[in-house]
Amino acid sequence: MxxxxxxxxxxxxxxxxxxxxxxxxxxxxxxxxxxxxxxxxxxxxxxxxxxxxxxxxxxxxxxxxxxxxxxxxxxxxxxxxxxxxxxxxxxxxxAPDEGNIHLMEEVATLAQKERWLRPQVAGLTRSCFAMTEPAPGAGADPSMLTTTAVRDGDDYLISGGKWFITGADGADYAIVMARMEDGTATMFLTDMDEPGIRLERSMDAMDNCFTGGHGVLCFDNLRVPAADVLGEVGQGFRYAQVRLAPARLTHCMRWLGQARRAHDIALDYASRRQAFGKPLAEHEGVGFMLADNDIDLHTARLHIWHTAWLLDQGQKGGFESSRAKVACSEAEWRVVDRCVQILGGQGVTAETPVMRIFMDMRAFRIYDGPSEVHRWSMARKLVHSAQKAAQG
Missing domain, CATH: 1.10.540.10 (Acyl-CoA dehydrogenase/oxidase, N-terminal domain)
Incomplete structure (x- = not known):
């Protein structure tokens, strides 16, 4: 190793x-x-x-x-x-462009790559991934998909509503998940200026680090040619996993950088700020928080590197990416929360970047699957493996 x-x-x-x-x-x-x-x-x-x-x-x-x-x-x-x-x-x-780029590289046809992917890689365009829906539609459970796609000659007609669609405002194209008449799901590619798509509003959110915010979209008989199906018809749920396993890991990578930034700011402050006759860092309560930050940062990095190594070996890494997503999102959140505490008034105001990092990062425990869903999924796999081992 x-x-x-x-x-x-x-x-x-x-x-x-x-x-x-x-x-x-x-x-x-x-x-x-x-x-x-x-x-x-x-x-x-x-x-x-x-x-x-x-x-x-x-x-x-x-x-x-x-x-x-x-x-x-x-x-x-x-x-x-x-x-x-x-x-x-x-x-x-x-996000969501990083995950969409990965998915398009894996699944799109050559014509689709030239039309949508190449300009995006060049930084000329943006995209969104339209899967999440308001209740009773798909959220953490994609199988609850309510947006429908109906065949109409050589086209498909897509109807339904999506929300919390990151980057929707100003996106050039979308990958849309819709349920087929046989109950399977399919991904479709569409330009965002088509008449069947309407951005109803941008949602107010804790975070403000994503261009285009988080939008509410309405699809009203959006006409998509069969040539613009992404991958194979009926394979949408499988492709979602192709996209989400690496994407949830890259979330961990990016937010690790933000957590490290917050820690560096807090460490510098605690080393300089005097209280009760000595620097804050020399008080055991603050010193222990700094030490715990280092432990959480290192642990998160190891989870990321190990899962990334597995993916580089050609493994699917579904279980490991779920484990990394939970461990990193919670460890990195603890780091930033401690930094706010160490900084005091400077942690809850815009005097330092830590307040914004704190507000942006809270949603990370929800993005790409809440911690609870990943724990539930992991538990099922652990029990299944134990039962299989017991049966010999």
Whole structure:
């Protein structure tokens, strides 16, 4: 077992770290970063800077114009990008585009890749992934899908409602999950300016780090040609897992960078701030919180690296990515929560970036499956494995 980072990836990490420090962090207070995330104008400026630095869309294949990073390499680079809440936007590795790019690389036809994927890898377009629905529709349980797709000649007509669709406002295209007449699910590709799609509103949310915010979409007999089915008809639920297992891990990578940023700020503050005759860090209560932060950060990183290594070996990593998602989302949240406590008044105001990190990160325990759903899924697999072993 070798934990050494290869020289080329170490060099890429340093380039990314320098880029984030010099080109991205200075834009964190830009007024174009509003309640529903960075504006399209700010996104384009960030993307242009990453493109000039040779860091744009590093996870995409070389064929599509990316750097073709392995999962382990992504773990290293994505953490560095996540050190700023604008870093993933700059490198074009933010959700939902990062997961959509991965899915399109795996499933889309050559024509679909040229039409939708290549411009996205170049940072020219954005996308959204329309699966989540209001009750009684699909949420943590995708099988509750209520949006329907009905065959009409050479086309499909899609009708239904979606909400909490990240990046919907301003997205150029969408991947839409819909239920077929036989009860299976299919993914469809569609431009967002089609007459059958309506953005009803953007939802107010705790986080504001995603361009386009979180939208409520209405589909009213959206006509999609059969040629724009993503993958095979009826395989939507399977493709969702193709997308979600790596995507939930890249969430862990990016948020690890934010948690590390919060810890660095708190450590610096606790080392300088005096109280009761000595620096805060020398008080046992604060010192223990800093030590616990280091433990949680290291544990999260090991979960990420191990799962990334499994994915690089060609394993599905479903169980391990669920375990990593729970462990990382909760460990990284604990780190940021402790940082708020250490910083006191500076932790609950915008005097430091920690307040924004705190607000953005809370939703991570819900995105790509709440912790409870992953624990439930893991428990079922553990029991099944134990029963299988008992039967010989």
């Amino acid at each position: 070798n934990f050494d980072i290869p020289p080329d990836i170490a060099a890429l990490r340093e380039r990314t770290r320098q880029f984030i420090a010099e080109q991205v962090i200075p834009l964190e207070t830009d007024p174009r970063h509003g309640a529903h995330g960075p504006s399209e104008d700010l996104r384009k400026e960030l993307v242009a800077r990453a493109r000039a630095a040779g860091l744009l869309t590093p996870h995409a294949s070389l064929e599509m114009g990316g750097l073709g990073l392995s999962h382990i390499a992504k773990a290293v680079v994505f953490e560095e990008a996540g050190y700023s809440n604008l870093g993933p936007t700059a490198l074009n590795i933010h």
